[in-house]
Amino acid sequence: MRLEQRIGRVDRIGQAKKVRAINFVFEDSVEFRVREVLEQKLAVIFEEFGIDKTGDVLDSSQAGEIFEDIFISAFINPETIETSVDYTVSRIREEIREVRENSVLYGISDEPDIQAVERLRSHPLPHWVERMTVGYLNSHGGKAARKRSWWELTWPDGQVLQKCVFTSRENERYNDATLLNLENSRVRGLALNLPQIAAGQPLSCVAVNGLPANISGFWGLFEVRLQAGLQKHSQIIRIPLVRRRYLSIFMTDEGKMFLPTARHIWDTMQTAEPKVLHSLSHEESLAAYEQILDAAEKAGKELFDSLQQEHRSSITREEERGMHAFESRRKAIDRVGLPEVRQYRQTKCDLEEKEWRNELEMAKQIVPEIRPLLIMRIVKGGACDYE
Known part of the structure; x- marks a missing residue:
């Protein structure tokens, strides 16, 4: 991707001359072997997924970390190049598959869905x-x-x-x-920066055209967050410090919770605008807020656990990446001939590693949070034509 970006600075729109890009690499070198094996493996992925669906993944910061890991591993243990490349390709393949499954754009089939197009248009x-x-x-x-x-x-x-x-x-x-x-x-x-729902804030009673007439209860949309570290931005470590998932909750008038119904209400509201009929009183809104927030905290525990597991996995990968990177730098520093230069670079490397370890330790400190984004009462008769 770096080579493609360099070529793009020359072979750009409006270029009248024919551009030939020639990249040199030493034969029988570790870099040559890694690139040779890696290009063969990536060709299979291009054939399977298509270049247009791999570009965003290969050009991401996570991909840069993946390729950096493989080169460090290859330089330290050249005899394990094949194994390292296979592991790297499997990570890329999994990343592309996850993007395709979770992205609305990549999830669109080759055959256009006329109804989906119409819904998006309107x-x-x-x-x-x-x-x-x-x-x-x-x-x-x-x-x-x-x-x-x-x-x-x-x-x-x-x-x-x-x-x-x-x-x-x-x-x-x-x-x-x-x-x-x-x-x-x-x-x-x-x-x-839309304001969050506050306890006691009047909750709207709404009718949603398209819902079954027997649906009645409280519906809420919540953001489940994991905040890591004490600072908002990290300068050294390469993991996200904020992770989030979204959760919809539906609770009937009898206090029973139905998550599938909550998702159905959310899907319906994407195309059917709710009609606000009236608002609950302060006391009713406060009681409903506490009840549905308690239900969201219980339902959101599984989501937070998955976020926590993702974060721990990222911490582990970051520890492995950092240890390999600093070990490789120290080996390179040891080969410097001038003692003064070697000492200066060693001191700088020690300071950077200390700062990296401090940020990593702070990143291990996590804070859970659940934020109500929208709460409303769904009234019976939403399926009727109220317009």
């Missing part, structure tokens, strides 16, 4: 983004003025955006307009 997300942005501006000192089919927006800091259109895709009709969606930094910032 998705109410742009409308939700519009209501969020306009509501924020009107309540925080900004201004939102409707102009025919677009908006003129004035942000609280004074920035003015004229002819703004809320849409999730490009359209020839809006060539001269400013498209506002979740890719816009300001809009994305609003979405990422």
Whole structure:
């Protein structure tokens, strides 16, 4: 991928000359053998998954760590190149398979699903983004003025955006307009900082068109988080310090919890906008909040356990990677001829390893958290046509 990126700096769009890229590698070297075996193995993956589906994986920071590990292992033990490459390829294959299974984009089949396309085309997300942005501006000192089919927006800091259109895709009709969606930094910032549900906050009673008429109870969407370390950003270790999963909960009026029904409600709300009928009182909202939060904490334990296991596995891989890396650096330093240079590099290596170990120890300290993102009461009769 690094070679491809270097070539891309020359062989780019608009290049009128023919570009030939020649890469040199020493024959009978460890690097040559690793690349030779690795390219043979990767060719099989390209054939199986397609280059377009492997590019994001091979160009990721995790892939860089994988390839770094294999080269370090090959330099330390050249006789185990075949075994190291096989192990590396299996990790890449598993990573690609996980991306395909968990990604909506990669999960799309070669045959287009006409109904899925129609649902995406008519998705109410742009409308939700519009209501969020306009509501924020009107309540925080900004201004939102409707102009025919677009908006003129004035942000609280004074920035003015004229002819703004809320849409999730490009359209020839809006060539001269400013498209506002979740890719816009300001809009994305609003979405990422939406207030959480607080205890006692009035909970809405809603009807959702498309649900069975007998569904009645409380539904909630929660974020299960694992926060590791004492700092937000790590400078040395290569593992994520925040991991999250999302959990939907449905509890009937009798206090019974049904997770499949919760997921069905969530799927339905992707295309059917809920209609707010009224709100519960403060006392009713507080009691419902505590009840569904307690249920979410119990149901979310399994999710947090899986996050914890992922984190522990990452810690183990990071320890192995770091130990190999520092061991390789020290062997290289020992071969330096000048004592002063050798001592300077050794001291610098010791300091970096100490800092790495400190960050690693802090990363082992984890804090669980569950955050309510949305709680509402689903009323009976949601299947009726209330529009």
